[in-house]
Amino acid sequence: MEFGNLMAIIFIYILVDNLVLHQFLGICPFLGVSRKMETALGMSMAVVFVMTMATVVAWLIFHFVLEPFDLMFLQIVAFILVIASLVQLVETVMRKVSPALYQGLGIFLPLITTNCAIMGAALLAIQEEFIFIEAVVFAFAAAIGFAVALVLLAGIRERVEESDISERLQGPVVTLLTAGILSLAFNGFQGMLSL
Amino acid sequence: MEEIKVEVLLQAALALGGLGAIFGILLSVAARVFAVEVDERVEQISEVLPGANCGACGYAGCNNFAEAVCSGNADVGGCIPGGKDTVSEICQILGKEGVESVPKKAVVFCDGDRQTAVERFVYDGSPSCKHADKMGGGFKACAYGCLGLGDCVEACPFGAMKMGDNGLPLIDEEACEGCGVCANYCPRGIIGMIPRDYRNKLVMCNSRDRGKSVVKACPVGCNGCKACTKACPQEAITMEDNLAVIDVDKCDGCGECVAKCKQGAIKALGEQHAAVEKLPRLKLRKLRK
Numbered sequence: 001m002e003f004g005n006l007m008a009i010i011f012i013y014i015l016v017d018n019l020v021l022h023q024f025l026g027i028c029p030f031l032g033v034s035r036k037m038e039t040a041l042g043m044s045m046a047v048v049f050v051m052t053m054a055t056v057v058a059w060l061i062f063h064f065v066l067e068p069f070d071l072m073f074l075q076i077v078a079f080i081l082v083i084a085s086l087v088q089l090v091e092t093v094m095r096k097v098s099p100a101l102y103q104g105l106g107i108f109l110p111l112i113t114t115n116c117a118i119m120g121a122a123l124l125a126i127q128e129e130f131i132f133i134e135a136v137v138f139a140f141a142a143a144i145g146f147a148v149a150l151v152l153l154a155g156i157r158e159r160v161e162e163s164d165i166s167e168r169l170q171g172p173v174v175t176l177l178t179a180g181i182l183s184l185a186f187n188g189f190q191g192m193l194s195l
Numbered sequence: 196m197e198e199i200k201v202e203v204l205l206q207a208a209l210a211l212g213g214l215g216a217i218f219g220i221l222l223s224v225a226a227r228v229f230a231v232e233v234d235e236r237v238e239q240i241s242e243v244l245p246g247a248n249c250g251a252c253g254y255a256g257c258n259n260f261a262e263a264v265c266s267g268n269a270d271v272g273g274c275i276p277g278g279k280d281t282v283s284e285i286c287q288i289l290g291k292e293g294v295e296s297v298p299k300k301a302v303v304f305c306d307g308d309r310q311t312a313v314e315r316f317v318y319d320g321s322p323s324c325k326h327a328d329k330m331g332g333g334f335k336a337c338a339y340g341c342l343g344l345g346d347c348v349e350a351c352p353f354g355a356m357k358m359g360d361n362g363l364p365l366i367d368e369e370a371c372e373g374c375g376v377c378a379n380y381c382p383r384g385i386i387g388m389i390p391r392d393y394r395n396k397l398v399m400c401n402s403r404d405r406g407k408s409v410v411k412a413c414p415v416g417c418n419g420c421k422a423c424t425k426a427c428p429q430e431a432i433t434m435e436d437n438l439a440v441i442d443v444d445k446c447d448g449c450g451e452c453v454a455k456c457k458q459g460a461i462k463a464l465g466e467q468h469a470a471v472e473k474l475p476r477l478k479l480r481k482l483r484k
Contacts, residue, residue, distance in 0.1 A: 082214070163321060164321060
C-alpha cells in the first residue's frame with residue numbers, strides 16, 4: 001500500500017467519484033455559494049479544512065469508541081455529534097488564534113456544520129474500510145473534489161451572469177442546467193479507475 | 196420481533212451521553228480559554244445602523260463600520276443612509292457630541308434618452324454599462340452620457356432605482372437613502388449626490404466635450420457656452436472642463452440660467468425630457484442613425 005493506493009484514492013475522489021458531481025452530496029452549498037468566485041473559494045477552503053478534520057476524528061471515534069463496544073449502529077448519531085462540536089470548536093479557536101482566517105472562513109463554518117458532504121465523507125471512510133492514513137488522504141481528496149466542482153461552477157456562473165440568456169432560463173434554471181451538464185461531463189471519468 | 200436487550204440500550208445511552216459530555220466540556224473550556232473580548236458598544240451600534248450593508252461608509256458592512264467607529268477609525272457621521280437619527284444614536288452610545296450630516300440623494304446628470312442622444316452603432320453585447328462602455332467607447336455618440344443598461348439599478352441596495360422606458364434610470368426620491376453606491380457603479384461617473392431637499396435647477400449633463408461636438412451628439416447637452424455663468428446673479432455657476440456646474444449651496448432658484456441656456460440643459464429634477472419638446476425642430480431631425 002502503499003503509495004500507489006493513496007494516489008489512486010486521490011485520483012478517484014477528485015475526478016471519478018467526485019463527491020458533488022457523482023455522488024450528489026453537498027448540493028446545497030454547491031448551488032448556494034457558487035454565485036461568486038470569491039465566496040466559492042472561501043467555502044472550498046473551509047470545506048477542505050473541516051472535512052479532513054471531521055473524517056479523521058470520526059474515524060478515530062468509530063474505531064476506538066464505537067467498535068470496541070459493538071455500537072456501530074450509532075455511527076450516524078455519533079458523527080453528527082462529532083462534526084457539530086468539532087466545527088464549533090474550530091470556530092472558537094480560530095476566532096482567537098487567527099482573526100484573519102476567521103474573517104475569511106468565519107461565515108462558512110456554521111454552514112458546514114450541517115453539510116451532508118462532510119457527513120458523507122465520514123461515513124464513506126468507514127464504509128470503504130479505509131485504514132487511518134487512507135481515511136486522511138481520502139477526506140482531503142474528497143474535499144478537493146468538492147472544491148473543484150464548486151470553483152468550476154462558480155466560474156461558469158460568473159460568465160453566464162454576464163451573457164445574454166433567455167429570460168425563461170435565467171437564475172436557478174440555468175444554474176441547475178449547468179450543474180447537470182458538469183455532472184454529465186464528470187461521468188466521463190467513470191470506470192477509469194477503481195479501488 | 197427481536198428482543199430488545201437492556202444492556203445494549205444502556206451501553207448506547209452511556210456511549211453517546213459520554214461523548215456528548217466530553218464534547219460539551221471541551222467546548223465550554225475552549226470558549227473560556229479562547230474567549231475574545233468584544234466591545235459591547237460594537238453590538239449596540241450595529242443595532243442602530245440600518246443593516247443594509249450598502250458599503251457607503253467605505254467598510255464591508257454595517258458590522259465592520261460599527262467596529263471602526265468604536266476603535267475611532269471611522270467618523271461617527273459615516274453612515275449616510277442612517278441619517279441624523281443614526282448619528283445621534285451612535286453619539287449617545289459613544290458619549291460624543293453630535294456631528295451634522297446632510298442627507299443626500301442621487302441624481303443622474305444626463306438627459307440624453309434613447310430618443311434624444313445619437314447612437315453610433317447598435318450594441319448587442321452583454322447588458323452591462325461597464326462592458327458597453329469598454330466597447331469602442333460606448334454606443335452613444337456622447338462619450339459621457341448614460342448608456343442606460345442599468346448597472347446602477349442593479350447596484351442600488353435599497354431598490355430605489357429602476358430603468359425608465361426612455362433608457363434613463365429613474366430614482367425614487369423617497370426610497371433613495373443617498374448611500375452613493377450607484378455613483379460608484381456608474382462607469383461614466385454620471386450619477387452625483389446632492390442634498391436631499393434641493394429642489395432648484397441643475398445642469399443635466401455630464402459632457403466635458405466642447406461646443407459643436409456636444410450638440411452633434413446630443414441636442415440637450417451642455418456645450419460650455421458660458422451664457423449661464425454670466426447670467427447667474429448669485430455667481431453659483433462655474434465652468435469645469437466645458438461643463439457648467441451649479442453650486443447647490445449658492446443657487447437660490449431664480450431661473451435666470453434656464454432662460455439663457457440655448458441647449459435646454461438646465462432644469463429642475465422631474466423636468467427632464469420636457470425641455471426636449473421645446474427645442475427647435477431642426478435639432479431633433481433624424482439625429483438617430
